[in-house]
């Protein structure tokens with residue numbers, strides 16, 4: 199919270215400077231613009247960093263404490279099943295970090311690794327097995343799946359009560375309807391909202407732009423912002439005036455999957471920027487031969503925003519924290535309904 203206070207002080211100081219400058223404009227013939235320019239150059243705003251890694255760590259601690267408290271009476275720990283098909287390097291990395299996170303908070307993790315050429319039928323059998331397993335509270339089928347498998351058919355087969363990814367059409371549908379509560383909200387958009395909440399950002403009454411309209415991030419993120427009383431515009435590849443729409447927004451969620459597409463001059467001064475993108479770009483000087491960048495040109499945007507998430511260390515760790523939170527929610531519901 200310390201940085202929030204600093205942030206508010208900095209904003210207040212800026213406003214005071216501007217107020218002090220205003221009478222001078224009236225007294226002299228120098229234009230307001232000319233007068234403010236050297237001031238702005240002397241004090242470039244540097245956005246406060248929203249530390250997703252730290253916030254996710256806090257959440258994992260909260261979850262671990264709750265598991266400690268609940269598991270004795272429940273007779274078992276929460277269980278998460280992760281299904282991986284094929285051998286994509288990035289998917290393997292993600293699945294490994296999910297299992298590690300499970301261990302850290304005291305969950306039991308179940309895993310099935312299937313060959314790239316596994317049949318859809320066989321994959322559906324694995325899903326059905328986990329649906330029926332009383333020790334499993336959440337099921338995650340790592341995406342993307344190989345081309346020969348109908349992704350939606352697999353996601354639809356996951357029991358609604360175990361759909362911790364929140365990808366089942368009924369979960370997304372409930373999110374879209376007023377007065378309905380989805381069983382689970384997708385982890386990445388839920389993580390974005392949690393970052394806003396834990397950074398003290400008020401959403402109600404604000405304008406928000408969501409860049410990207412995917413089922414798994416853009417769409418549910420827009421619905422969540424709208425449910426939190428923001429006025430939301432979605433921007434996508436066919437939006438002719440994307441920059442203009444983004445520039446009008448108090449809150450920007452970038453989830454278009456294009457490295458550094460959202461430039462600094464798309465951002466309204468003082469806006470809050472949540473960057474969902476994780477793009478690998480070649481970098482010979484990096485240990486792995488590549489580095490990760492977001493969908494936002496970070497340095498440029500940080501110079502105008504009031505707060506911004508970094509990549510890595512922003513939304514990514516929150517996605518996993520929300521997966522654990524969803525699994526814990528499912529566990530509590532299932533234990534209570536026994």
Ligand SMILES: Nc1nc(=O)c2c([nH]1)NC[C@@H]1CN(c3ccc(C(=O)N[C@@H](CCC(=O)O)C(=O)O)cc3)C=[N+]21
Nearest residue numbers: 292338339340341342363385510511512514515517518
């Ligand atoms: N059924 C399904 N559910 C998912 O939630 C899902 C999926 N499929 N397929 C792939 C995407 C991607 N995803 C990420 C999770 C964590 C990080 C993460 O923790 N990133 C770290 C480190 C990244 C690194 O250093 O490699 C960071 O941003 O700081 C990133 C990306 C979940 N996804």
